[in-house]
Amino acid sequence: MATKPTESITILSLQKLSLGTAEPQVKEPKTFTVEDAVETIGFGRFHIALFLIMGSTGVVEAMEIMLIAVVSPVIRCEWQLENWQVALVTTMVFFGYMVFSILFGLLADRYGRWKILLISFLWGAYFSLLTSFAPSYIWFVFLRTMVGCGVSGHSQGLIIKTEFLPTKYRGYMLPLSQVFWLAGSLLIIGLASVVIPTIGWRWLIRIASIPGIILIMAFKFIPESARFNVSTGNTRAALATLNHIARMNRSVMPEGKLVEPVLGKRGRFADLLDAKYLRTTLQIWVIWLGISFAYYGVILASAELLERDLVCGSKADSEVVVTGGDSGESQSPCYCHMFAPSDYRTMIISTIGEIALNPLNILGINFLGRRLSLSITMGCTALFFLLLNTCTSSAGLIGFLFMLRALVAANFNTIYIYTAEVYPTAMRALGMGTSGSLCRIGAMVAPFISQVLMSASVLGALCLFSSVCVVCAISAFTLPIETKGRALQQIK
Numbered sequence: 001m002a003t004k005p006t007e008s009i010t011i012l013s014l015q016k017l018s019l020g021t022a023e024p025q026v027k028e029p030k031t032f033t034v035e036d037a038v039e040t041i042g043f044g045r046f047h048i049a050l051f052l053i054m055g056s057t058g059v060v061e062a063m064e065i066m067l068i069a070v071v072s073p074v075i076r077c078e079w080q081l082e083n084w085q086v087a088l089v090t091t092m093v094f095f096g097y098m099v100f101s102i103l104f105g106l107l108a109d110r111y112g113r114w115k116i117l118l119i120s121f122l123w124g125a126y127f128s129l130l131t132s133f134a135p136s137y138i139w140f141v142f143l144r145t146m147v148g149c150g151v152s153g154h155s156q157g158l159i160i161k162t163e164f165l166p167t168k169y170r171g172y173m174l175p176l177s178q179v180f181w182l183a184g185s186l187l188i189i190g191l192a193s194v195v196i197p198t199i200g201w202r203w204l205i206r207i208a209s210i211p212g213i214i215l216i217m218a219f220k221f222i223p224e225s226a227r228f229n230v231s232t233g234n235t236r237a238a239l240a241t242l243n244h245i246a247r248m249n250r251s252v253m254p255e256g257k258l259v260e261p262v263l264g265k266r267g268r269f270a271d272l273l274d275a276k277y278l279r280t281t282l283q284i285w286v287i288w289l290g291i292s293f294a295y296y297g298v299i300l301a302s303a304e305l306l307e308r309d310l311v312c313g314s315k316a317d318s319e320v321v322v323t324g325g326d327s328g329e330s331q332s333p334c335y336c337h338m339f340a341p342s343d344y345r346t347m348i349i350s351t352i353g354e355i356a357l358n359p360l361n362i363l364g365i366n367f368l369g370r371r372l373s374l375s376i377t378m379g380c381t382a383l384f385f386l387l388l389n390t391c392t393s394s395a396g397l398i399g400f401l402f403m404l405r406a407l408v409a410a411n412f413n414t415i416y417i418y419t420a421e422v423y424p425t426a427m428r429a430l431g432m433g434t435s436g437s438l439c440r441i442g443a444m445v446a447p448f449i450s451q452v453l454m455s456a457s458v459l460g461a462l463c464l465f466s467s468v469c470v471v472c473a474i475s476a477f478t479l480p481i482e483t484k485g486r487a488l489q490q491i492k
C-alpha cells in the first residue's frame with residue numbers, strides 16, 4: 001500500500017508561502033545631528049575666525065576689569081577716599097556682574113547667545129564711556145556697576161566657541177583664549193603708564209572703550225549657535241549655518257537630514273538642581289567662587305603690595321595723608337601714592353605670568369583630564385599664596401606674583417572649559433551664567449581682603465586666600481563627571 005508524499009508537499013507549500021509573503025525592504029533615510037555635522041566638518045578657517053573674534057571678547061573684558069586696579073590710586077587721591085571706599089568700587093562692579101550674569105544666562109538659553117552677546121557689548125561700551133565723565137565718587141561707582149552688568153554677558157562668546165568646536169579641539173583651543181585676556185591686561189597697564197601721567201584717568205577710560213566698539217562691528221561675521229537653533233526648532237537656520245561653515249572650511253556635510261529633538265523647556269534654573277546635576281552644580285559653584293576670590297585677590301594684592309610697599313608683613317613708613325577743605329581742617333585721611341614706572345613694570349611682568357603655564361595647562365587638561373588638572377593647579381595656588389609672605393627681595397616678590405598669576409589663570413581656563421562642557425545645550429548658558437554669578441561673590445569679597453585686611457595683617461589675608469584654594473582643590477578632585485573626550489550633550 002503506497003504512502004502519500006506528505007513531506008514533499010509540505011516543503012513545497014512552505015516554499016510557496018515564503019515566496020508569497022516576502023516584501024521588499026524599505027531603506028530608512030539617513031539622518032545626522034549637529035554634533036555629527038560639527039565633527040564631520042572638522043576644524044578650519046571658520047574656527048580660526050571664530051577664535052579671533054570671540055576670543056577678542058576677552059581683551060575687552062580684561063581691560064574693563066583691570067581698569068579698576070590701575071585707576072584706584074588716582075581716584076583715591078582725587079576724591080580723598082579711604083580703603084573701604086576704594087574696595088567698594090571693585091565690589092560694586094562685580095555686584096552688577098553677579099546680578100546680570102544670571103539674567104543674561106537665562107535670556108541666552110531662550111533667545112540666543114549671539115543676541116545677548118551683542119546687547120552686553122553695547123551696554124558695556126555705553127556706560128564705560130559715561131564713566132569717564134563721572135563728576136563724583138558716587139557717580140563713578142554707579143556707572144562702573146553698570147559696566148559690570150554689561151561685561152557679564154561676554155561669557156556668551158565662550159559658549160558660542162564651545163558649541164562650534166569639534167570635541168578633540170576644545171581642550172586645545174579654549175585654553176589659548178587666555179592669550180586675549182593677557183593682551184587686554186597688558187594693554188590697559190601699558191596705556192595707564194602713558195595716559196594717566198599725561199592726560200589723566202578719564203582719557204584712559206575713553207581710550208579703553210575703543211576695542212569694544214570695534215569688536216561690535218565684527219560680530220556680524222559670526223552666526224548664531226547651530227546647537228541653539230536646533231534646540232528651538234529652527235532647523236533651517238542651523239542647517240544654513242553648518243553649510244556655511246563647511247564651505248568656509250572647504251569640507252563636506254554629512255549625508256542625510258538634520259534631525260534634533262526640539263527642547264521646549266530651556267534655561268530653567270530648576271534643571272541645574274535636578275538630581276542628575278545637583279552635586280556637579282554645587283561643587284562647580286564652590287570652585288568658581290574660590291577661583292574668582294583667588295584671581296582678583298592676586299590682582300588687587302599685587303597693586304596693594306606695590307602701592308603700600310607691604311613686604312614681610314611690614315607697612316611702609318612714608319604714608320601720605322591727604323587733607324583738604326577751605327578752612328584748612330583735615331578731612332578723612334587717605335593713603336595717596338601714585339604708581340611709579342617701576343610699579344607698572346612689575347604689574348606687566350606678573351601679568352605675563354598668566355600665559356606662562358598655558359602649555360602645561362593644555363597638556364594637563366587633555367591628558368590628565370579636567371578634574372585632576374584643576375585640583376593640582378588649585379593646590380599649587382594655595383602654596384604660592386603662603387610663599388608670598390616669605391621675606392624676600394623685590395625680584396623674589398615679583399617671581400611669586402608671576403607664578404600666582406600663572407596658576408590662577410590656569411584655574412580659570414580649566415573651570416571655564418569644564419562648565420561649558422558638562423551641561424547640555426538646554427541649560428549651558430544658564431549653567432555658565434549662574435557659575436559666573438557665584439564667581440562674582442568671590443570677586444566682591446576679594447577687594448576687602450586685599451585692600452583692607454591686608455593693610456592690618458598680610459599673613460592673615462594670605463592664609464585666608466590659601467585656605468579657600470585648598471577647599472577648591474578638594475572639590476575639583478571629587479567632581480562626579482569628567483568631560484575629557486566627551487561629546488557636548490544636547491539633552492539632559
